[in-house]
Amino acid sequence: MKPESKLFGELPLTHRILARRSGRDEVKAGDIVFAKVDKLMIHDVTGPLAVKSFKEISEKTGRAKLFDPSRVFVIIDHYAPPPTVSAANNQNLLRKFASEHGAVLYDMVGICHQVMVEGVVEPGEVVLGADSHTTMYGALSAFATGIGSTEAAYVMVTGELWLRVPEVINVFLEGRLGRFVYGKDVILEILRRIGTEGANYKALEFLGPGASSLTMDDRFTIANMSVECGAKSAIFYPDQALVEYYKEFAKDMSKVLRDEFFSPRDLSTVSREETINIDLSALEPLVAKPHSPGNVVKVKDVEGVEVTMAFIGSCTNGRLSDLKEAATILKGRRVKSGVRLIVTPASKRVYQKALREGLIDVFLEAGAVVTNPSCGPCFGGHLGVAGDEDVVISSSNRNFVGRMGSAKSLVYLANPAVVAASAVTGRITDPRDLAG
């Protein structure tokens, strides 16, 4: 199903997916479509409100069943394991709901978005999540966006949702990332250029030879934090790296490379003047200063700022490669006295691999606190909350006032290598100065 006159390569993948799942030949930016939803995710913060709305919908309309239980994912992650009675009660409510309705339950085995990209989401799908960082699944060439709890309840019942087709912002990438520069720095650079509203309601599409030079983990980080620019969604086109990635989950995605639907974008149809052009080779480690993800400077510009807390984790940067990079810096070194370093692997799978590769030992030897997989510190929930006088250097995604705890605390966002280096020296540090 595609417009007669056009080749898929001329159409943004974002639009191809929305067209296909809403039964249209073609869509254009601004169209309102009703898209069939392939998968829906709720977690233990947004889920309880979604269940409340679901019950209300049942009472008021008589519709009381999930559209397809196998496509509804209930994930307990934010307060895993629960630090308060109300958090525990909310989680029990979700467990009961999942059990009564046959939904798929992931119970304290990882951060929702990490779990969803460990063999759940597939290319070409429309995936909605009751969480803003749902955009992360775009790294797997899916259309993925965040919605609220009441809408999630609506989707649970109907299996579809109205969406406004977004305009596309093309991001053209060239070159290769240098040492200690990662996907995190790519998205921070985009935030530096366009700010927290620069992509409002739009879809970021990552094109060019640089895109395929990025690891899958880099792509996850970039797609994840795209929402901080206001983006509705972010997407990478399938390539061999994606196919390799799925092998771990015993899924053969090679057909995607042969499927015309996923054709790479025809770059001759993309105006370079209107794209965001990034030379990956020219990037340096970047830092978002308090109190906005858009307040981005080079790490060199904030070197020396004393920190009291460091966090390596979150759906943004809690994957194996993040832990590995941090471990190369922490090996043989110690976290500075007075600084607490908290390491939170993003999922049980990541945690187990890190254990087998000796990374957890490196963290413990260095004096870090290693927690179970959870969102925890990222949103000031638990497992390491920031106090009034804390200055935090974090691999997570937001640093608004009070984000990680006290409204008086300061949060700097950076890549895991910067966080690790800073934990060692006790002040924001360029990892390139420490290495060797």
Place this chain on the structure above:
Amino acid sequence: MRGRVWVFGDNIDTDVILPGKYLTITDYKDLGRHAMEGVDPEFPRKVKQGDIIVAGRNFGCGSSREHAAIAIKYSGVSAVLAESFARIFFRNAINIGLPVMRCPGIRERVKEGDVIEVDFLRGVVTLPDGSTITCEKLPERLLEVVASGGLIEYLAKKGGEI
């Protein structure tokens, strides 16, 4: 509708609208008791039923937490008008029946305490001096959703089908 204005700046994010420490609350009225606390700890006590929030750009940026929209609605605020809204907050507000409207230029033209009139059907705000601001009217369907009191009420009216 007519209401007294509370004014806020740009990039009012969901962490200040409904701070993380309140995220385990699911009772709507309880959430209302903490609205805007991250930017004005006294707001829940100062706000009166029917008051209107006027803000700058990118209101509601950050998290998808519906708690933020719920907190504002149940604090007594009857509408939010802003230079621009973040996407998920905007949808959440509509879905829980909190009227929102994009009004370019409004932030400069009102001050705290002004009593303004808002006509959502025509997309017009009338200021104390009688002058008006033309806003971005909500599409028909979304006006119906808000007028019904939110997505669930709208669904119920339609007999469970859209």
